Amino acid sequence: MSNISATEDHYTSTGVDNRKLMMWIFLGSDCLFFGSFISTYLVYRNRSLVGPYPNEILDIPITTVSTFVLLMSSLAMVMGLSYVQQGRQVLGRYWTLATALLGMVFLGFQVFEFTHFAHVGLTPRTNIFGSTFFTMTGFHGAHVTFGVIWLLIFAFSRLASSFRQKMLIFASFLSVIITMAGIMMTETLDVIPHMPFSLAITVTIIGILGTIGSLYLLRVPDTEPEKVSKEEENLELAGLYWHFVDIVWIVIFTVVYLVSAKDGAPLL
Amino acid sequence: MKIVIDLGKMKDSLVSMYNGFLGHDTKGYFRVPDTPQDLPNPENDTPWVGSIKYSIEKFNKITRKDGHGTPIFYVWVGFILGVITLIEFVIFYVESLGVLMIPILLILSLLKFVMVVGFFMHLRFDNKVFTFMFGSGFVLATVISIVLLILLAIKP
Amino acid sequence: MTTISYPTFIRRPNEYVSGIWGWLTTVDHKRIGTMYGITAFIWFLIAGIEALLIRIQLAQPEMSFVTPEVYNQLFTMHGTTMVFLVVMPLSAAFFNWLVPLQIGARDVAFPRLNAFSFWAFLFGGILLNFSWLVGEAPNAGWFAYAPNTGVKFNPSNGVTFWVIGLQVLGIASLAAGFNFFTTIINMRAPGMTWFKLPVFIWMTAVVNVLIILAFPVITVALIQLQFDRLYGTGFFNPAMGGDPVMWQHLFWLFGHPEVYILILPAMGIVSEVLPTFSRKPIYGYPFIIFSGIGIGFLGWFVWSHHMFTVGLGPAANAAFSISTMLIAVPTGVKIFNWIGTLWGGSIKVNTALLFSVSFIGMFVIGGLSGVTHASSPSDAQQQDTYYVVAHFHYVLFGGALFGLWSGIYYWWPKFTGRFLNEKLGYWHLGIVLLGINLTFFPMHWLGLDGMPRRVATYPEGMGWDVSNLVSTMGSLLLGVGVLIFIYNVIYSNLRMPKNASNDPWDGRTLEWSIPSPPPHYNFDVIPEVKYRDDFWYKKYPELVDNAHGGGSDYEDQENHEVGHADIHMPDPSYYPLFLGLGLTVMVGGLIPFAGHWVVCAIGLIIFIWSFLGWSYEPVNE
Secondary structure (H helix, E strand, C coil): CCCCCCCCCCCCCCCCCHHHHHHHHHHHHHHHHHHHHHHHHHHCCCCCCCCCCHHHHCCHHHHHHHHHHHHHHHHHHHHHHHHHHCCCHHHHHHHHHHHHHHHHHHHHHHHHHHHHHHHHCCCCCCCHHHHHHHHHHHHHHHHHHHHHHHHHHHHHHHCCCCHHHHHHHHHHHHHHHHHHHHHHHHHCCCCCCCCCHHHHHHHHHHHHHHHHHHHHHCCCCCCCHHHHHCCHHHHHHHHHHHHHHHHHHHHHHHHHHHHCCCCCCCCC | CCCCCCHHHHHHHHHHHHHHHHCCCCCCCCCCCCCCCCCCCCCCCCCCCHHHHHHHHHHHHHECCCCCECHHHHHHHHHHHHHHHHHHHHHHHCHHHHHHHHHHHHHHHHHHHHHHHHHHCCCCCCCHHHHHHHHHHHHHHHHHHHHHHHHHHCCC | CCCCCCCCCCCCCCCCCCHHHHHHCCCCHHHHHHHHHHHHHHHHHHHHHHHHHHHHHHCCCCCCCCCHHHHHHHHHHHHHHHHHHHHHHHHHHHHHHHHHHHHCCCCCCCHHHHHHHHHHHHHHHHHHHHHHHCCCCCCCCCCCCCCCCCCCCCCCCHHHHHHHHHHHHHHHHHHHHHHHHHHHHHCCCCCCCHHHCCHHHHHHHHHHHHHHHHHHHHHHHHHHHHHHHHHCCCCCCHHHCCCHHHHHHHHHHHHHHHHHHHHHHHHHHHHHHHHHHHCCCCCCHHHHHHHHHHHHHHHHHCHHHHCCCCCCCHHHHHHHHHHHHHHHHHHHHHHHHHHHHHCCCCCCCCHHHHHHHHHHHHHHHHHHHHHHHHCHHHHHHHCCEHHHHHHHHHHHHHHHHHHHHHHHHHHHHHHHCCCCCHHHHHHHHHHHHHHHHHHHHHHHHHHHCCCECCCCCCCCCCCCHHHHHHHHHHHHHHHHHHHHHHHHHHHHHHHCCCCCCCCCCCCCCHHHHCCCCCCCCCCCCCCCCCECCHHHHHHCHHHHHHCCECCCCCCCCCCCCCCCCCCCCCCCCCHHHHHHHHHHHHHHCCCCCCCHHHHHHHHHHHHHHHHHHHHHCCCCC
């Protein structure tokens, strides 16, 4: 957790910061957490007694796009960290917000996938594939959500020093949510009764304009570079967490989607 | 009778063998020795040997000498990650590979994994204690998963 | 490279923040250790009463002192409480007290996280035991095998309490694990390299690594069980394609490292007590360290020895038999090291030493029965009988608990400034030693004769009556022994003079260099360490030739100023308390009762408020 007045460097036996060390240890531990979920998934391959089965329902092209989005969010994270380390607040802010945005896009893909699966008849209660798939990707999504919230709160409190800037960051976040709600609405026209297409499109466009507008207005820096670069330790911690979430997804994508996508009914 | 285990001497002889093999002073590791976060370092360290010297120099040029990548370096890494993802996507649809697809995909993913961990998470340039912490968790998770899968694949 | 710079003002005088608020907001590792110890001991009494009730029920055949349903709840809660609420927190009490003192630090790496671990432990234990008050304690054994724990066979809320209580306790343990491991790596005194650390610190490091790596596995297993019970997933439900044996795999992947988590701290304590009272260094220091590491590492590859009778097949059984037999080797090495420490030493006999020596004896007995379990054919007969109960009680009561008691008698003067009465201590030890053997030794042949465990009663005419009666008498004797210990504690507090010096036992490690009890900031000056058992060689410089170390052995920071600068200590905070409370309320709100989502939401709000407050609180750490 961030420490608002970590001013002095304390003596440490290894020379590295305590919090960074603990974050790496935590990530090592989290490998076991996700490893258990992934192992459970792998053990239960080809054991569902009823459909839908993976080969009928997993959409590789869309998941490849969402994987790419998450990888690019990792890139954005490291760019943001690099600029914050140099004390350049505007670019650091933009790239950090971009990371959060791409993370939200990824979550949007996940939500879309989950609702689509539920639509087609796959829920955690349907079969063992549903149980293992939804819990594994669900907890991953929860990790991503926590990361997005962390980055947004970080940008809000550390990379924006005036009230106006903080409000703009909040506004950009809201706009992204509105955009996503709009897109959801356009996708679910048949599900929600009396949903006019025009309303859905309007909401989406309002969201997009809001995002672009608030981000454009954030281009003015008002903090000295030294103050900004002091935040790089905290952002580095968030970055490590974010990259870890990304590599877990790399493993899940390969193991669950690519390797197991052709699984079907049990071979009796 | 006193039995003394002097780790120092054993470690020294192993390190000198390793140095001889790689041809330079590695200080016992394949990568940079203890590096505090804020100090420049990876001047002398080259993880590859022999004929790949050109890539080594290019790599060192891109990897700025103070131990942080430049933004352009990270963009390179991101680009390569995207390309690998695309390759994986294509390989998925190549039917003729059969079972061979799985090890290829696993290797490609491992490559992505190592790049994100090593460069984006800066593990390559940081103190080795981080590698040890994260590595042991990751290796243990992988090994136990594999043991569990083997265990359950053996029918009684 | 880096210089130590302390800020130029004293944050706090020697006094603690006073009163109850001081204790509720403390981040001082010593106070947290005391709180862990007291709370763990209260749980010990409760779990002990559960055990006595079990034994009374089993004193005679066909008794109906408690119904089978209540009996199931008793042994489940006895086991769960003893493992998670007694032995682990007592170990944590020692970690809290001793880790900073023995490595030469002023506090742990994350003091507020340390406090949070305690509060989450306290509230999690209350949540778990709250199930008694609503009449629905968990009843499926401390390892809760599926499908007994599924909603089909266990529709009441008992097992749900167990699941969520353990989740909170797991988070508490994980936080402590991260904290102590970071502390040991990063906050050692200058010159204190790894191979100069006391054996207890090495064991603590191994234990905390095991916690960090094992608890995520049970977290996942508990999540899956919870989802099966409440949300209709099919992880352990064959009707959906699941497999109850997977629960066993996941649980024992956690459970086996867990038992090493339970025993290694006690082994570390014994490794500290024996050298002091033999006036010799620990025999074979590298061997004992590497054995500890070996046990920690190999412990990951033996889990299916709890599953020999589940039908994994002969290949799997053989493999795990071999690995289990292998893991007896490092344990044996430690036993020889301890004997080697005592051998030829100038022995000072007192309660702490006798508890450690009894540890060795009792642990060997328990270890021998454990080795017989390693062979899967013989385990096929022993599984689910009282033979197993004898084994683990010998290693846990005669082992872990005796080691912890040895530590209590040894470090009590350091923690409180008073001694525990030796005469009462001898009575305590004698009665408990007799009690253990009377209670658990008959269980060996009861088990070999086939008496099953976890069954509320047994029929007449099996020939088990006398042994069970003896066992029950032994357990009552154990109760008497514990009462004597309680009396000793009270007596010590009221009657013994507060006259313990810095170093009453002529100890070897750094904690004996500071006053008893230590001041708030531990050390006036952070010591600079040259040798293993550095304090001993400061006291007896003529013995330095035998010392390990010396010279500028440490590879880091040359320019640090270890000066008598003004000391600043971390500020107290109430957020750890509220974060623990919020977490418990939030998780407790997952139990399905009327209005539970409201409770969950309230817990979430408290959690988020505490989390943010903690993050933005100005601290000087």
